Every structure is written in structure tokens, then in C-alpha cells.
Amino acid sequence: xxxxxxxxxxxxxxxxALSSGLILLPANGEAALNYRGNTxxxxxxxxxxxxxxxxxxxxxxTIDVASGEGRLxxxxxxLDDVVWMGEQPDVxxxxxxxxxxxxxxxxxxxxALSQSGEVHYLPPYREERRQQLRDWLGHCxxxxxxxxxxxxxxxxxxxxxxxxxxxxxVATSMRMHAAARDTAMAGMTEASxxxxxxxxxxxxxxxxxxxxxxxxxxxxxxxHYHGNQLRRNDLLLVDAGAETDTGYxxxxxxxxxxxxxxxxxxxxxxxxxxxxxxxxxxxxRPGVAxxxxxxxxxxxxxEGLKDLGLMKGxxxxxxxxxxxxLFYPHGLGHMIGLDVHDMEDLGEDYVGYDDTIRRSELFGTxxxxxxxxxxEGFTVxxxxxxxxxxxxIDRWEADGKHREFINYDALEGYRNFGGIRLEDNVVVTxxxxxxxxxx
Amino acid sequence: xxxxxxxxxxxxxxxxALSSGLILLPANGEAALNYRGNTxxxxxxxxxxxxxxxxxxxxxxTIDVASGEGRLxxxxxxLDDVVWMGEQPDVxxxxxxxxxxxxxxxxxxxxALSQSGEVHYLPPYREERRQQLRDWLGHCxxxxxxxxxxxxxxxxxxxxxxxxxxxxxVATSMRMHAAARDTAMAGMTEASxxxxxxxxxxxxxxxxxxxxxxxxxxxxxxxHYHGNQLRRNDLLLVDAGAETDTGYxxxxxxxxxxxxxxxxxxxxxxxxxxxxxxxxxxxxRPGVAxxxxxxxxxxxxxEGLKDLGLMKGxxxxxxxxxxxxLFYPHGLGHMIGLDVHDMEDLGEDYVGYDDTIRRSELFGTxxxxxxxxxxEGFTVxxxxxxxxxxxxIDRWEADGKHREFINYDALEGYRNFGGIRLEDNVVVTxxxxxxxxxx
Numbered sequence: 064x065x066x067x068x069x070x071x072x073x074x075x076x077x078x079x080a081l082s083s084g085l086i087l088l089p090a091n092g093e094a095a096l097n098y099r100g101n102t103x104x105x106x107x108x109x110x111x112x113x114x115x116x117x118x119x120x121x122x123x124x125t126i127d128v129a130s131g132e133g134r135l136x137x138x139x140x141x142l143d144d145v146v147w148m149g150e151q152p153d154v155x156x157x158x159x160x161x162x163x164x165x166x167x168x169x170x171x172x173x174x175a176l177s178q179s180g181e182v183h184y185l186p187p188y189r190e191e192r193r194q195q196l197r198d199w200l201g202h203c204x205x206x207x208x209x210x211x212x213x214x215x216x217x218x219x220x221x222x223x224x225x226x227x228x229x230x231x232x233v234a235t236s237m238r239m240h241a242a243a244r245d246t247a248m249a250g251m252t253e254a255s256x257x258x259x260x261x262x263x264x265x266x267x268x269x270x271x272x273x274x275x276x277x278x279x280x281x282x283x284x285x286x287h288y289h290g291n292q293l294r295r296n297d298l299l300l301v302d303a304g305a306e307t308d309t310g311y312x313x314x315x316x317x318x319x320x321x322x323x324x325x326x327x328x329x330x331x332x333x334x335x336x337x338x339x340x341x342x343x344x345x346x347x348r349p350g351v352a353x354x355x356x357x358x359x360x361x362x363x364x365x366e367g368l369k370d371l372g373l374m375k376g377x378x379x380x381x382x383x384x385x386x387x388x389l390f391y392p393h394g395l396g397h398m399i400g401l402d403v404h405d406m407e408d409l410g411e412d413y414v415g416y417d418d419t420i421r422r423s424e425l426f427g428t429x430x431x432x433x434x435x436x437x438x439e440g441f442t443v444x445x446x447x448x449x450x451x452x453x454x455x456i457d458r459w460e461a462d463g464k465h466r467e468f469i470n471y472d473a474l475e476g477y478r479n480f481g482g483i484r485l486e487d488n489v490v491v492t493x494x495x496x497x498x499x500x501x502x
Numbered sequence: 503x504x505x506x507x508x509x510x511x512x513x514x515x516x517x518x519a520l521s522s523g524l525i526l527l528p529a530n531g532e533a534a535l536n537y538r539g540n541t542x543x544x545x546x547x548x549x550x551x552x553x554x555x556x557x558x559x560x561x562x563x564t565i566d567v568a569s570g571e572g573r574l575x576x577x578x579x580x581l582d583d584v585v586w587m588g589e590q591p592d593v594x595x596x597x598x599x600x601x602x603x604x605x606x607x608x609x610x611x612x613x614a615l616s617q618s619g620e621v622h623y624l625p626p627y628r629e630e631r632r633q634q635l636r637d638w639l640g641h642c643x644x645x646x647x648x649x650x651x652x653x654x655x656x657x658x659x660x661x662x663x664x665x666x667x668x669x670x671x672v673a674t675s676m677r678m679h680a681a682a683r684d685t686a687m688a689g690m691t692e693a694s695x696x697x698x699x700x701x702x703x704x705x706x707x708x709x710x711x712x713x714x715x716x717x718x719x720x721x722x723x724x725x726h727y728h729g730n731q732l733r734r735n736d737l738l739l740v741d742a743g744a745e746t747d748t749g750y751x752x753x754x755x756x757x758x759x760x761x762x763x764x765x766x767x768x769x770x771x772x773x774x775x776x777x778x779x780x781x782x783x784x785x786x787r788p789g790v791a792x793x794x795x796x797x798x799x800x801x802x803x804x805e806g807l808k809d810l811g812l813m814k815g816x817x818x819x820x821x822x823x824x825x826x827x828l829f830y831p832h833g834l835g836h837m838i839g840l841d842v843h844d845m846e847d848l849g850e851d852y853v854g855y856d857d858t859i860r861r862s863e864l865f866g867t868x869x870x871x872x873x874x875x876x877x878e879g880f881t882v883x884x885x886x887x888x889x890x891x892x893x894x895i896d897r898w899e900a901d902g903k904h905r906e907f908i909n910y911d912a913l914e915g916y917r918n919f920g921g922i923r924l925e926d927n928v929v930v931t932x933x934x935x936x937x938x939x940x941x
């Protein structure tokens with residue numbers, strides 16, 4: 064938690080960005096695993112944490128736009144709770160510590176909301192929140208666009224103290240990846256490596272920022288199966304990031320060969336992805352549209368695949384047509400902060416696009432989560448990849464797609480290649496960018 | 503997953519236990535962490551897993567009571583899904599492999615339910631399920647008591663193949679505890695130990711069965727704070743269990759001194775808890791009410807505290823009055839299986855009590871989750887403990903509670919003691935019981 068003045072200032076800026084009404088920002092509750100009393104590890108709502116700071120469930124923050132007053136609502140614990148959970152602060156004390164007025168119990172909140180005029184809330188992503196909003200307001204499907212835009216504006220630009228937390232998240236993530244590389248060997252299961260790295264994130268006082276991908280089948284992009292045994296010369300793709308105890312995420316990917324040495328078939332593909340990553344990082348600076356950097360990564364990948372005889376023709380034309388997406392069907396990166404895909408709950412187009420740069424409709428490029436121009440203080444991922452996805456190759460070949468850019472015959476020898484992705488996190492500085500985790 | 507015949511037989515027995523209607527058993531869905539696309543690790547609904555076997559989200563099992571026919575409903579994946587998630591089996595193929603009829607998509611299920619007569623469902627514990635039931639049936643608060651009773655009857659008695667999975671869960675849990683004891687030392691944080699043991703559960707191919715308790719403040723019973731640094735002579739209480747990839751839980755507690763040697767103040771308390779655990783395990787057998795074994799544990803603890811001068815009077819009378827509960831405010835144990843508190847979602851009184859043995863209303867004893875007579879094949883935890891909870895001591899002393907059994911003056915020297923709990927898991931055999939994890 065930062066100082067109370069940090070949160071007070073954030074709330075002031077948020078209130079200033081709206082014209083009227085009451086802003087409603089509830090904390091998350093506990094999430095049931097297999098019965099109500101057995102819960103997943105608590106994960107705070109990122110917006111509540113950004114504007115109120117507390118990492119506790121079942122609190123609610125309101126901000127009156129006209130007066131700027133922030134109020135905290137919540138129910139106090141009983142003596143029975145103290146036996147089971149230890150001493151707990153009263154909500155009134157929490158409010159005081161956080162520079163907020165104490166609003167009262169959640170019943171009082173419900174009464175206050177029923178008498179309010181316009182209430183601004185964000186799109187709910189858990190069913191519990193939807194039910195809560197229905198109970199309080201009679202609806203849960205009318206999120207406030209002005210509030211969404213104001214939150215995106217504030218949270219997109221990270222303060223120095225936020226960047227310091229991101230550095231910690233990435234530094235822990237790098238330790239996880241170093242341990243994976245030092246430990247993984249033929250005969251181990253993917254799960255062994257997954258447990259090792261998740262344990263490191265927890266030992267550091269936080270948790271994982273997202274479910275780890277630890278797979279010898281890197282061509283399956285969101286693959287959370289960890290049951291395979293590793294074999295010599297496998298490419299092990301590890302996409303895993305720590306979340307700090309303050310809630311900030313790292314998102315790092317490394318791909319390395321079991322046995323330590325890339326084969327002659329793997330090396331040029333790996334070097335192409337590595338080149339795409341480093342050249343894109345060099346090209347990042349304020350004012351440049353991330354969409355342009357994505358296109359740069361796609362051209363570098365296309366050139367690399369041309370060198371291998373897998374693609375042909377003009378790289379720029381191939382990228383414009385979307386032919387590269389057979390091998391690189393995702394975007395170069397996304398905003399990262401309190402969420403690994405920062406503010407994805409608000410809607411990707413609000414976060415990653417604007418009136419001047421709109422989302423592409425091309426296969427592959429349409430998955431780019433961030434397109435708009437970069438600003439100082441943005442923190443983003445840079446994560447190019449090359450994958451050989453047999454089902455997709457078969458479909459494209461059968462459909463005769465992009466025959467002028469793709470040598471389908473040459474792909475035969477790559478069907479069991481898997482995939483390579485390399486990912487760093489950077490902060491945009493005044494004149495270029497800095498890779499996070501390096502201080 | 504066991505063989506298809508196992509699940510077919512379970513479904514047959516369930517249908518036979520009801521007189522008419524349609525049994526509705528939905529799988530769990532993914533649970534959102536901080537936005538819909540970022541989810542907690544998937545946890546299957548235990549009932550769905552018990553009667554259908556699949557560890558996949560968003561499927562639904564129905565069983566027609568009259569015909570005994572089981573149907574599987576679910577939506578198939580698209581080619582886009584294959585790119586992101588790899589090849590996925592069709593629901594029709596899943597159904598065939600599992601000895602089920604294929605019912606169709608979830609739309610077809612909704613239509614089928616709207617035409618059904620009586621639909622039996624279990625109490626929902628996630629808001630998503632409540633919403634689903636409201637959408638399908640128009641209500642979510644009328645769970646079927648006959649279905650609850652039939653499920654409790656079946657799941658309470660573990661088959662040999664289930665007990666083998668429980669042995670695996672406990673064996674992994676024991677490895678976690680051995681690692682904690684071998685590693686924990688002064689200067690480390692509780693989180694370091696927590697990460698170590700959670701990593702072992704994940705490396706074994708499963709996860710934790712419940713959030714780990716790793717604390718130098720063992721007197722806080724449900725303490726998930728891991729931020730303290732360990733100091734020499736601290737008692738570290740570790741309550742943690744693995745869940746196997748097949749979904750079965752272990753639930754083991756050990757308490758040990760940092761530095762390896764119990765102090766003179768700690769040793770007699772530890773030995774009392776150890777004695778309570780071992781004597782209770784010796785007393786477990788079919789036909790004995792678990793409530794009696796709980797009372798036995800309370801008497802042993804009371805005797806031990808009398809030897810230390812902390813309690814006085816007749817142990818049996820003290821326990822009958824509830825005086826021991828100042829030090830031992832929870833129950834001796836609970837059923838364990840696919841859930842760490844097995845079937846707690848169905849209501850503890852259905853699982854742990856019956857018409858002959860009803861829940862006590864005494865403070866402490868009312869927290870006993872299991873009271874009824876044991877049967878061969880029950881798997882239960884045995885977890886006595888002694889705690890010194892300053893807030894509770896102060897309250898009881900101020901209220902003058904049980905002055906005839908408690909020497910409040912002598913407690914002054916124990917206010918910073920913390921707590922000790924020791925826990926094993928056992929299976930009730932034909933003539934006594936066996937500690938799990940030992941084969």
C-alpha cells in the first residue's frame with residue numbers, strides 16, 4: 064500500500080474527470096472453490112486497490128463527484144471472527160488511515176445508493192458483483208463510459224512508485240525463469256517446473272499474476288496442461304509472471320531447449336524471435352503507435368521465415384495481407400500494471416485503441432490488444448513469437464490462403480516444431496524505453 | 503479419472519435412491535480473477551467429478567431417475583479455440599468415452615429442462631451456478647433434499663480406488679510437511695515456507711486442497727497471513743494438504759519449533775496434543791460416534807491442562823460444561839474426500855449428523871463438523887489442538903466463565919504461546935482404522 068495521500072490524489076483526479084454523480088467502486092469478495100468456506104486465494108479488484116489501497120474483501124469505496132469526498136463502507140468483524148481470523152481493524156479505522164470518511168455498514172450503503180442520482184460503475188467481471196449491482200441499483204449492465212475513460216486515462220500512466228513495484232514483479236519473474244532454466248531436464252514433467260516457479264512467486268510474498276504456461280507444446284498458445292514429460296531437445300516454453308504483494312504484475316516468457324543447446328532447426332527460428340523482440344524494444348518511444356511496432360515485429364518474423372524458405376515475396380506486402388499470422392497469430396503485446404492485461408475488464412478497445420487508431424479486422428492482427436500511441440509512463444509487454452500449428456496450417460493450405468507468401472511444401476518438416484515466444488516488460492521513458500526488472 | 507463403469511455404477515445407484523424426476527449436476531465454469539480472461543486454476547465441482555469423471559469446465563450431466571440414463575451436454579470448440587487451446591475432444595466423444603448419451607449443446611439442455619417435471623439439484627455455492635439455475639429453472643434456492651441425502655450416502659463411503667487416491671494425496675502432503683520442517687529456520691518469512699510447500703503440491707500434478715496455513719501465530723485458527731519473519735523458538739503451525747490430479751484431498755497439520763527443540767513450556771502442551779491425536783486414532787472404529795471421540799480428545803486435553811495447572815476440577819465435567827473450549831474451540835475432525843471438508847456445500851448437518859446424533863449448541867463443540875457413527879470406508883481427519891487466544895481469554899475472564907475449571911491467573915504466562923495442532927487423516931476399516939499416506 065502506498066501512502067494515503069497517493070490514493071487521495073488519485074480519487075481527486077478521478078472525481079475531476081467526471082461532471083456529476085456518485086462513483087461506486089466495490090472491493091472483490093472471496094471466491095468459492097468447491098464450497099463457500101473453501102476459497103481461492105483472495106484477489107482484490109484492481110480498480111478498488113488503485114483508488115483505495117486496501118487488500119481486504121467486502122469493502123466498498125464511493126466518491127462523490129461534486130464534493131470529491133471518498134467514503135468507505137463495510138461490515139465489522141465479531142468476536143467469533145477474531146477467534147478464527149485474529150484481530151481485525153474496524154472499517155472506521157481503516158477509513159481514517161486511508162484518508163476516507165467512514166460510510167457505515169453495507170446496509171447503509173444500500174440505503175444511500177437507493178437515494179442517489181446517477182451512479183457510475185465499471186463493467187462487472189464476476190457474477191457476485193453483477194448480483195450485488197442488481198441488488199443495489201436494479202441493473203448491472205449499464206457501466207459508465209465516462210468512468211471507464213477516466214480510469215483508463217489515470218491508470219495507463221504509471222507513477223514512479225508504481226514502476227518501482229513493476230520492477231520488483233519482473234525481478235521475481237526473472238528469478239522464476241532462471242530457476243526453470245537451471246532445473247528443467249529430460250525426464251521431468253512440465254508440472255515439476257510449474258510447481259517450482261509458482262512456489263517462488265508465493266515465497267516472494269505474492270502469487271502468480273496469471274496461470275503459468277509451462278509446455279513442450281508452445282504452439283498451443285494458452286496451454287495450461289502440465290502433464291507431459293520433458294525430452295531432450297524439446298523446446299520448453301515458459302510464460303509466467305509474479306504478482307507482488309502490492310498487486311503489480313510481471314509477464315515474462317522464455318523458451319529454451321531441454322539439454323541446453325538449440326538444434327540447427329531451432330536456432331534460426333529462435334534468433335528471428337529474439338531479433339524481433341530486441342528491435343521492437345529499440346523502436347519503442349513516446350508518440351509511436353504500438354500498432355506500428357507490432358507491424359515491425361511481423362516484418363522481422365516474415366523476413367526470418369523467408370530466409371528459412373517458409374515464406375516468400377515482399378515482407379511488407381505479406382504483413383499487410385496478414386500472411387505472417389499463420390506463424391504469429393497474436394499481437395506484439397499489451398499494457399501491464401495491476402492487471403497482467405491491464406484494465407482488460409474495462410474493454411480492450413478503451414484501453415488499447417482510440418479515435419485515431421482502431422483495431423484491425425485481419426486474422427492475427429485483430430488479436431493485438433494495444434494499438435494506440437505510446438506515452439511516457441506506459442508499461443507494456445513485448446512478446447513476439449513463431450509457432451507451427453498443424454491444424455491451422457492444414458486449414459490454410461486446404462483453403463489455398465496466401466499461397467503467394469507461404470511455401471506450404473517446406474512446412475512439412477516443421478509440423479512437430481512447437482513454438483517459440485520471448486517476452487520482456489518495458490516502461491516508456493521520456494525518449495525511449497527501459498526493460499523492467501533490470502534495476 | 504477412474505474407468506467408465508465406475509461412474510456408470512455410481513449414477514445407477516444415485517438414480518435408484520430417488521423415486522422420480524431428473525437429476526441435474528452441472529460442472530463448474532472457470533472463475534474470473536481480475537477480468538474474465540484471467541482465471542483462477544480450474545476447480546471441478548466435486549459432485550460432477552464423482553458422477554461423471556471429467557475435469558473440464560462447462561459440461562452438464564443429467565440423470566433420468568426412471569430410466570437411469572445419463573446425458574452429457576456441452577458446447578464444442580471452434581477452430582479459433584484450437585489455435586489458442588490445442589485440439590479439444592467433441593462433447594459427443596467425451597460422452598461416449600464416459601458411458602453417457604450425448605445430450606447436445608447447452609441450448610438444448612435449457613430447452614429440455616423447460617419441458618422437464620421435477621428437477622433435482624444441489625445447493626449452489628458459486629454465484630454463476632445460482633444464475634444458471636435461475637436461467638434454466640426460474641429458481642436456485644430449492645435444492646433437493648432427497649438428492650442431498652442420496653449423494654451423502656454414496657460419497658461418505660470411499661471405495662478402494664478412492665482410498666488409494668487419498669493415500670496419494672496424504673503422501674504428497676507429508677512430503678510438503680517434511681520439506682517445511684527441513685527448511686524453516688529463523689530469519690525466513692512464513693511466505694517462504696508457504697511457497698515451498700505449495701510448489702510441491704503443484705509439482706505433483708495437482709494443487710493445494712485448501713489455502714495453506716503457515717503461521718507463527720497458530721492460535722489464529724484460519725490465518726492466511728504469511729508476512730511474519732520466523733524467530734528461534736517460535737512454534738510454526740503448518741496446516742496444508744495436497745489435492746491429487748484426480749481431485750482427492752489431504753489435510754495434514756504439523757506444529758514444530760524453529761530451531762528444532764521444544765522449550766520446557768512448549769513440550770508438555772505438545773505432548774498433550776500428540777497424546778490426544780494418537781489415543782483418538784486408536785479409538786476410531788465402525789459403530790463409534792465421532793462425537794464420542796471428540797469428547798475423548800477434549801478430556802485428554804483437559805487432563806493435560808490440569809497437569810500444567812491451567813485447568814482444574816473433574817475433566818469429564820469440564821468437557822460437559824464446555825470449559826475446554828477456551829483452549830480447544832474447534833472440533834476433532836471432519837469427513838474428507840473430494841473436498842477437504844467433504845460435501846460441506848450440501849450442509850454440514852446432512853454430512854456429519856443424523857437423526858440420532860445432533861449438533862451441540864455449546865461454544866466450541868458446536869463447531870464439530872462430524873458427530874455421527876462411523877462406518878467402514880469413511881475417511882476422516884483427526885486434529886486436536888491447544889491454543890492460547892488472548893482476546894478470548896480476556897473475554898471469558900471478564901465474564902467470569904467457568905471459573906471452577908479454569909485458573910485464569912496461571913494463564914498470564916501463556917498469553918504469547920500461540921497454538922499447537924496436530925492432524926492426520928484416517929480411513930475406517932472393518933475393525934479399526936488406518937492412518938492414510940502410510941502405504
